[in-house]
Amino acid sequence: MAERLEAESRTGSVPCAPGDSPVLETRGLTRRFGGLLAVHDVDFQVSEGEIRGVIGPNGAGKTTLFNLITGYLKPSSGRVFFRGQEITGGSPRRVARRGIARKFQITQVFPTLSVLDNVVLAAQQRRHRSSLWLFAPCRVRGVAEEVLSDVHLLEKSRSLAGSLSHGEQQRLELGLVLATGAAVLLLDEPTAGMSVEERAGMAELVLSLAEKRTLVVTEHDFDFIKQVATTITVLNKGEKLAEGTADKIACDPRVRECYLGREDARDQ
Amino acid sequence: MIGLIPGLRKKLAVQGFVLALVVGAAIAVLPLVLGRFHTELLGTYLTYSFVALGLGVSFGYCGVISLGQFAFFGVGAYTVALLVTRVAGFGLEHVPLLVLTGTILAGLFGFLVAYVSFFLKIGSLFVLVTITVGILLQKFTIAQLDLLGGINGITLPRWIVPGPGGGFLRILIGILAVTFLVLWLAVRAPFGKVMAGIRDAEGRVESLGYNTILIKSFTFGLSAAAAGLGGALYAMLTGFVSPSVFGFVQSFNAVIWVVVGGLGTLVGPLLGTVLVNFAQFYLSAWLLNYWTLAVGLLFIVAVLFFPRGLVGTISRPETNRQADLTGRSLRRGQEKRR
Numbered sequence: 001m002a003e004r005l006e007a008e009s010r011t012g013s014v015p016c017a018p019g020d021s022p023v024l025e026t027r028g029l030t031r032r033f034g035g036l037l038a039v040h041d042v043d044f045q046v047s048e049g050e051i052r053g054v055i056g057p058n059g060a061g062k063t064t065l066f067n068l069i070t071g072y073l074k075p076s077s078g079r080v081f082f083r084g085q086e087i088t089g090g091s092p093r094r095v096a097r098r099g100i101a102r103k104f105q106i107t108q109v110f111p112t113l114s115v116l117d118n119v120v121l122a123a124q125q126r127r128h129r130s131s132l133w134l135f136a137p138c139r140v141r142g143v144a145e146e147v148l149s150d151v152h153l154l155e156k157s158r159s160l161a162g163s164l165s166h167g168e169q170q171r172l173e174l175g176l177v178l179a180t181g182a183a184v185l186l187l188d189e190p191t192a193g194m195s196v197e198e199r200a201g202m203a204e205l206v207l208s209l210a211e212k213r214t215l216v217v218t219e220h221d222f223d224f225i226k227q228v229a230t231t232i233t234v235l236n237k238g239e240k241l242a243e244g245t246a247d248k249i250a251c252d253p254r255v256r257e258c259y260l261g262r263e264d265a266r267d268q
Numbered sequence: 269m270i271g272l273i274p275g276l277r278k279k280l281a282v283q284g285f286v287l288a289l290v291v292g293a294a295i296a297v298l299p300l301v302l303g304r305f306h307t308e309l310l311g312t313y314l315t316y317s318f319v320a321l322g323l324g325v326s327f328g329y330c331g332v333i334s335l336g337q338f339a340f341f342g343v344g345a346y347t348v349a350l351l352v353t354r355v356a357g358f359g360l361e362h363v364p365l366l367v368l369t370g371t372i373l374a375g376l377f378g379f380l381v382a383y384v385s386f387f388l389k390i391g392s393l394f395v396l397v398t399i400t401v402g403i404l405l406q407k408f409t410i411a412q413l414d415l416l417g418g419i420n421g422i423t424l425p426r427w428i429v430p431g432p433g434g435g436f437l438r439i440l441i442g443i444l445a446v447t448f449l450v451l452w453l454a455v456r457a458p459f460g461k462v463m464a465g466i467r468d469a470e471g472r473v474e475s476l477g478y479n480t481i482l483i484k485s486f487t488f489g490l491s492a493a494a495a496g497l498g499g500a501l502y503a504m505l506t507g508f509v510s511p512s513v514f515g516f517v518q519s520f521n522a523v524i525w526v527v528v529g530g531l532g533t534l535v536g537p538l539l540g541t542v543l544v545n546f547a548q549f550y551l552s553a554w555l556l557n558y559w560t561l562a563v564g565l566l567f568i569v570a571v572l573f574f575p576r577g578l579v580g581t582i583s584r585p586e587t588n589r590q591a592d593l594t595g596r597s598l599r600r601g602q603e604k605r606r
Contacts, residue, residue: 070475098476102474112470113461121465124458125477180476 013262021084023048023214024069024184029059029078030237031068037062040238041078046184049212053246054218054228057258061238062218063105066186070102073097082184101182106191107169111162115153118155118161118172119144121203122179151175151205154199168197180210185209187217191224203227222250287579288448288535295298295542306537309549311437313504314444316341316518317541318333319499319526321444322491322539325451327526328459330487331467333383335399337495337522340378342498342514344370345503346409349422360427363504370500371493390567399516405533406514421510429507440501447494451533454490463487524563529569530577541576587601 022045028208031039039061046052054062067073069080071092075106079088082098090098112116123140149169156164161172170190177185190206191199199221206215208227225232226246232251234242236258242249250256298310319337326332347370353360358366386395407414416422430436454460465473466480474480503509521544528542544563552559574581 003412092475093477093479096475101476104472108469110465110472113464114466117461119465120458121461121473122476123563152448174477 008023015209022046022081024216025081026065026069027079027081029065029068029080030055030076030202031064031073032076035095038239042060042235042240043236044240045235046214046216047071047131048214049210050231051206051215051217051229053225053232054216054235055220055222055225055232055249056235056241058220059237060235062235064238066102066218067097068189070100070186082188096180096182097182099181100186101177101180101184102186103173103177104188105189105192107166107173109161109164109169109172111160113161114160114180115164115172116141116148119147119179122176123147123181126181126233147179149153149174150178151208152201160173166193169196170202174205174234182213184214184216187215189218189220192219199224226250288452288538291535292441292448293541296438296510299432305435308505309546310385311440312502313324313545314437314440315498315502315505315541316522316525316545317444317538318501319495319522320449320529320537321447321451321534322494323522324464324526324531325455325494326361326488326491327523328465328532328537329455329467329546330484331361331470332484332488333395333523334398334488334491334519335395336400336516336519337404337491338499338516338519339398339514340374340495341400341502341518342405342409342511343374343498343515344499345417345509346499347373347425347496348503349509352424352428353422363428365592367497367500367504370503371497374496374499375489375493377496379485379489381492382488383481386481386484389494396552399519400496402516402519404516406511406516409514415508419511420469424503424507424509426507428504430504436505440505443497443501447497448534448538451490451494455534459483471511475588489588492590494600521563521565524567524570526577528574528577530579530581531575532576533579536577543578 009166018176020147024046025045026042026044029039029042042061042065044065054065055260056062057062064073068075069087071094074089080088081086081087082095086096087095087098087100096102097256104132110121113121120140141266145154145157148157153168153171153175157166157265164172170193174190176188177187187206192203194202203224206217209215210228215228215230217225229246231244232246234252234255235238241258242255244250244252295310295314298307302310319341319459322340323334323337326334327560344367348366351366351369381397385394410419412418413420455463462473462478462483462517465478465485470480470484492533497515522541525540525544526537527540529538530536535588544566544572547566548559548563555562570577
């Protein structure tokens with residue numbers, strides 16, 4: 001709770017200065033799959049309240065990086081820190097409980113539950129220390145409805161989640177991570193499969209959420225990232241290629257060569 | 269469509285409970301209309317329905333399938349039988365304690381089996397574990413002639429077996445109602461939502477911070493306890509237990525009862541058990557050797573044409589329950605298990 005208040009008092013992004021302790025940090029993070037270096041010696045710091053974009057071509061290691069941070073993969077070497085405390089190799093469950101929530105690229109909502117129940121499921125975890133003390137009714141409904149209105153799904157709260165359109169399911173997924181109350185949200189390709197109008201809406205949504213939280217967003221769509229992120233990290237072949245503002249990245253010839261050139265061609 | 273008429277959803281949500289009351293009342297009234305022989309049969313089938321209820325929660329709500337629920341039925345039955353015959357000093361006043369012990373032991377055993385399996389990340393092979401447990405218990409009991417009565421079984425003393433007449437049956441129905449209520453409350457509670465979430469997408473639930481291993485194991489333990497309760501009551505009702513109570517064929521049948529009755533509901537398993545067992549009884553008299561074929565066909569027809577089971581087809585499911593639960597849970601259970 002105190003950490004939330006602290007995050008709220010900072011507005012906008014704070015560039016990482018020496019002495020500033022980042023809310024999320026990786027040091028020398030590496031993951032090998034046999035001979036392949038999926039992520040290689042990545043040093044990555046995100047400040048509190050920032051919206052960080054992570055881009056790179058397919059296979060650059062973006063999702064692997066997320067997997068390493070959230071405990072789905074154990075690093076071959078390197079360390080991960082959250083608010084200065086080491087979380088390297090923790091299980092996904094433990095990482096989630098610390099306060100890092102992840103929105104997955106492939107939507108995984110609960111299709112046989114109602115939209116409201118989906119969010120309630122995500123929210124009620126906050127209320128209960130242990131997973132088993134879930135027999136007492138908990139008053140998270142208000143929180144859930146607030147979250148649903150934030151992601152513009154309140155009208156659909158009674159519908160089955162399985163009946164939502166793809167774009168709506170993406171928003172519901174976003175709602176799920178919001179409802180966890182996590183301070184740091186990792187959004188894995190939030191606009192995947194969305195139409196152009198939906199993307200614009202998503203950009204607005206992401207910006208509105210960032211006021212109280214720290215976001216790390218991976219994306220293929222550079223235009224989207226340009227709109228939402230203040231700082232962008234570029235990954236290529238598992239290594240950190242460049243980092244900086246959108247303009248700086250766009251001008252960087254190395255980035256152009258490996259990524260933007262291909263992206264422009266694909267966008268037409 | 270449900271949203272068209274305000275208040276209709278609320279009415280339909282109540283409908284499930286009303287259906288439960290109707291079924292319960294019907295079962296309570298049956299002993300008055302059936303003859304004595306059929307009443308005894310009903311009693312036996314009602315003890316089976318405890319197993320089905322548990323399976324209904326574990327499989328229908330949480331997505332954890334078990335083809336060995338009768339293993340826990342047997343644990344409950346044998347606990348009561350052993351305590352009463354091997355340990356001196358028990359009297360009628362101890363019966364609730366005995367039954368409770370059987371229930372708790374079965375539940376603990378189920379919880380342990382599940383926890384160890386899920387902890388070791390057995391995933392979808394858990395169903396094999398459930399089959400094995402039943403077989404192992406059966407073999408073990410047969411082998412232990414002195415300790416557990418072996419293949420001869422154990423006969424319970426006269427005083428514990430209730431006499432003819434509806435008295436015990438009414439108690440049985442009462443206990444069944446209480447069990448039903450407890451499970452119903454569990455399913456309604458936040459815990460129930462997590463169970464359903466696990467059924468749909470276990471990985472997602474875990475990424476939200478839940479200990480899905482613990483929750484699945486607890487649910488399974490609950491279903492095992494229900495089965496054990498049925499077994500304990502069965503031991504008293506029939507006055508005799510033998511290794512066949514661990515019967516894994518019956519465990520297969522339990523799945524049929526649940527699916528035909530209505531997977532994903534609580535009333536369904538109850539209804540399914542009573543109906544299928546009575547149907548089986550009459551079919552075996554009529555079709556002689558081919559009755560197993562008929563039951564198998566019934567199962568196939570049910571899955572193909574009435575995937576929501578009897579209850580699901582009769583009553584409109586609530587919005588946040590199931591639309592296509594059987595197919596969903598079976599498919600998702602296979603996809604999402606790690």
